Structure formats: C-alpha cells, structure tokens
Amino acid sequence: MADDASAHPDILNQAAQGQLKSIVERIERLEIEKAEVAEQIKEVFAEAKGNGFDVKILRKVVRIRKQDRAKRLEEDAILDLYLAAIGEI
Template sequence: MSDIPADQPDGKFSADAAAGFAKEQLMSFVERIERLEEEKKAIADDIIDVFAEAKGTGFDVKALREILKIRKQDSDQRAEREAIVDLYLQALGMVG
C-alpha cells in the first residue's frame, strides 16, 4: 500500500473525480441534444401535416412557403428584395 492518500499530491483522485464529472456532464449534453432533436423531428412532422392539410383544402403550398419566407424578413429587407426583383424583371422586359 502507498503512504500517499488517493486524494493527495499525485492528484489521481482529483483527476478521476474530474473525469467522472466531465463524463456525466458530457452525457447530460448529449441526452439533452438528443431530446431536442426528437422534438425538432416531431415539430417538422407537424409542419408537414399542416402543409398537407392546406394543400388538401386547395391552397398552393409553394405560395405558402414564399409567404412564410417573406414574413420572416423585416420591412427594409423585404423592400430591398422586392426592388431588386423588380429591377431584374424590368431588365428582362417582363414588366412595363
């Protein structure tokens, strides 16, 4: 037997305890991320269902997706994008 206690100068006990804590913390992070990924998948499935329901009642899903994209933009971003699209359409002779 050694005369040095396990939690003393060689630091072995402290290093083992730290490694154990790090392992537990890492496992906690991994498990939380996995739960969130499962929730994200469930929400994505719900969104797909809503789009299918909208399509089933006659709405254009592509148009809905475009509206959602536009609604995420602030008014300045939206105005800038619309101005650029308008400019391109004029350059192509598609609007008068």
C-alpha cells in the same frame, strides 16, 4: 461506450463525463422534438393543400414573413429593377 470511458479515465474526469453525457442526451431529446415538430408542420401543409391552398406559395409566405420588412422591400425593388432591365416586366 461506457467501457471506453473507464478504460481512459485520464481523458475526462467524472464530472466532465457526466456533463458530456447530459449534453448529448439533451441534444438527442431536442432532435426527437424537432422531428415531431417537422411532422406537425408537414401535416398542417397537407391540411392546407386539402383545403385548396397552394403549398409552394404558402411556404413562400412563411419565408417572406420571417424577413425584415425594409429588407424585403429593398430586395423586391432590386428584383423589379433587374426584371425590367431584361424586359421581363
């Protein structure tokens, strides 16, 4: 790849090449960190499962806690309305 940059010096000047390389390297480091965090989350869910917690429900709890409370309550009310309308509750 370095040969490609030197073969086409008119594409990006040296400063832009350095900046681009820096950006790509930062993204690569962040991807590694993201994979490490994902593995840690997986381990926490495994621990929870080992302690008898339902992982599927835990995932829902985490997702719900991310939502705005008012929006969540509105969605719950609409869900209840729809379920009642089709005779499910």
